[in-house]
Amino acid sequence: MIELQHIRRDFLVGDQTVHALDDINLCIDRAEYVSIMGPSGSGKSTLLNLVGLLDRATSGQYLLDGDDVTTLSDVQQAQTRNRRIGFVFQAFHLVPRLTAAENVELPLVLAAVPVDQRKARVAAALQTLNLTDRAHHKPDQLSGGQRQRIAIARATITEPAVLLADEPTGNLDHKSGGDVIDTLEALNRRGITLIVVTHDAELGARAHRRVLMRDGRVEADTPA
Amino acid sequence: MNGRDVSSFAWGALRGYPTRTLLMLLAMAIGVAAVVVLTSLGEGARRYVTDQFSSLGTNLLIVLPGRSETAGANPTTMMGETPRDLTLDDALALRRSYSVRRIAPLNVGSADIRWRGRQREVTVIGTNAQMLAIRHWKLSQGKFLPATDMDLATPVCVIGGLIRRELFGATRAVGEWLRIGDRRFRVIGVMRSEGRSIGVDVQETVMIPVASAQQLFNTPSLFRILVEAKSRESIPSVKQFIVDTLQERHQGERDVTVITQDAVLATFDRIFSALTYAVGGIAAISLMVAGILIMNVMLVAVSQRTAEIGLLKALGAAPRQIVTLIMAEALLLSALGAGSGLLLGEGASALIRYAFPVLPAHAPLWAALSAVLVALSTGLLFSLLPARRAARLDPVLALARR
Structure with a gap:
């Protein structure tokens, strides 16, 4: 479903070119649960942004459901983000x-x-996440865990095939982080492709497939 | 996104930052109100002056003895040499045109008036019965001069309100005999005080039949002849008729000047309209300033809400949708500002009318409309830059900032 072929992403820092992603080849199937881990600056967030069409590759090909999305116009990319990616x-x-x-x-x-x-x-989505009684609260009246679950409801309201989570528990305590992970995994069990970027080894280990990145390259790709 | 979604999102954004919104509304409202108030003042002044002039008489032509080559009312024509006097017969001859509705000869001099030992020097006007209608004057007591033949020197007079008060006090003036110079006249009427009238102050004059005035001042000549044409359209032909008739009567000499009221009126009208446009234009500059303020505020809003815009992009908003949202916000802001400015301006004009009833300060429709239009278009124009900046925002960077 997600197919990355020879993806490179270069950044120009001053007059030096930094290879944030260096020849990435990755295939992720429908309904997979993948964690992407690695130290800071290893390129894992860049990879997630690229998969989420928030960023464009310098070279290489990205196929989403068999469609080449690297060449889409801004408007088409926006539409794809809206319908197929959360x-x-x-x-x-x-x-x-x-x-x-x-x-x-x-x-x-x-x-x-x-x-x-x-x-x-919206009502149905809030019901599923047990947040119906919070529907008319503003974000600052909600706990961190509730906020993140609202964000998950928003990410999945258009029923996308892929859910991308960048450190979803990074701002949460252990308990509400656990709630959020449970919610994400429940969605995965119902067929959504879940990709989680994290520093947290414990969280990363829960994924069925673990991708380890270093210096813009895939260092290890362990299936469960 | 449909129109309702866009406007409710923009409205929400405006309500989310009340101080900023209120300040912007204030700037826009002051701009629009300034245009409305200033143009209404200009328009009020114009209407005041034209009213003043039409109160002197409508479709009026004024015949002066003497002629200079320069047309118009300048000191030379007023005091030019008089080769031949205007006479009562000249005035009578002017009645022959079908297009002439009324004629009033005018003779002016000053004389002492006396009643029971009280004495005062006043302006005495010799004229006829038609003067009342030509000048739109009103009486408060009695009658105006009788409609007799113009060459009949009846010993009657009509006095101004001030003279009645000063001379007669509480005594009833109508029916009393008054001495003007060395002749006696019976008071038959009292003029009503006129709210507005440029020129002769009716309050301080005494009016007598023109023939009596000629005897009193011992002169056969007239000071002016006032001619009222039947309609505005017939003024040029009446003017030609007057010039031709008097030339024939004065042995082929074109020695009179005819001034038309409308020419003077039109000039004032033009001057005051230009003035209104000018102050309106100056006020419009303040609207442009408000527009630039909107641009500033929207630029700040875009950088304040960087994360929000990045989020909208991540959720699938196309660049065009971002532009629409930002511009809708600016448009809504300027529309609300323009609306409240219009109310403020009309309120202020109403207050001016209440405080100075003589000044009919109504903002002309074109001014109010163009103020609102300028407000809306500056709002749109100046939000273009912030909106495009927002649309170009890199979502990765926008979301990374927190």
Whole structure:
């Protein structure tokens, strides 16, 4: 489902070229649960951004469900992000002035889904995550774990095939981090492809497939 | 994203930062209100002056003895040499045109008036019955000069309100005999005080039949002849008729000057309209300043909300959608500002009208409309740059910042 071929990503720092990703070849199947680990600067976040179409490769090919997405226009990439990819961030990135329900609704608003459908889908998503009673709270009235679960509801509201999580528990205590991981894994069991970038060895070890990165290259790729 | 989603998102963003929104609204509102108030003042002044002039008489032509080559009302025409006097017969001859509705001869001099030992020097006007209608004057008591033949020197007079008060006090003036110079006149009417009237102050004059004035001042000549045309369109033909008729009567000499009221009026109208446009334009500059403020504020808003914009991109907002959202916010801001500015401006104009009832300070429609239009278009124009900057934002960098 995700196929990366000879992906390179170079950054220009001053007059020096830094190879953030250096000839990455990676295939991830539908419904896989993959963790990407590695020290800071190993290129794991860059890889995630690239898979999430937030960044473009300097060279190489990226096939998503067999479609070459490296050559898509900005608008097509935006559409692909909206429908096929979900993001969960370390810092949650909820819009502070919108309620929990409105935050979850946002991708549907951008996709111009009719209002009545939107409301029903948001209600269902909140129900699944046991957050119905928090629907009309603003983010600052929610706990960290609740915020991250709202963010997960938002990432999955358009029913994407891929869920990308960048340090999803990085800002959370152990208990609520556990809740968040349970939520993500439950989604994976229902068929979503889950890719988690993390520093946390314990979290990384839970994944069925572990990719270890160093200096922009895949150092180890261990299937469960 | 449909229009409702865009506007509710923009509205939410505005409400999310109330201080910023209020300050911007204030800037925009002051700009629009300035345009409305200043143009309404200009328009008020214009209407005040035109009202003043039309209160002197409508479709009025003024015939002066003497002629200079330069047309218009300048000191030379007013005091030019008088080869031949205007006479009562000249005035009578002007009645022959079908396009002439009314004619009033005018003779002016000053004389002492006396009543029971009280004495005062006043301006005495010799004229006829039609003067009242030509000048739109009103009486407060009695009657105006009788509509007799113009050459009949009836010993009656109509006095101004001030003279009645000063001379007669509490005594009833109508019916009393008054001495003007060495002749006796009976008071038959009192003028009502006029709210506005440029030129002769009716309050301080005494009016007598023109023939009586000619006897009193011992002169056969007239100071002016006022001619009222039937309509505005007939003014040029009446003017030609007057010049031709009097030339014929004055042995082929073109020795009169005819001034039309409308020419003077049109000039003032133009001057004040230009003034209104000028102050409106100056006020519009403040609107442009408000537009630049909007740009600044939107630029700050974009950098304040970098993470939010990055998030919208990650959630699948196309660059065009980001541009739309930012511009909708600016448009909403300027629309609200323009709306409250319009209310503020109209309120201020109403206050001016209340405080100075003589000044009909109404903002012209074009000014209000263009103020709102300028407000909206500056809002849109100046949000273009911030919106495009937001659309170009790199989502990876935007989301990395926290």
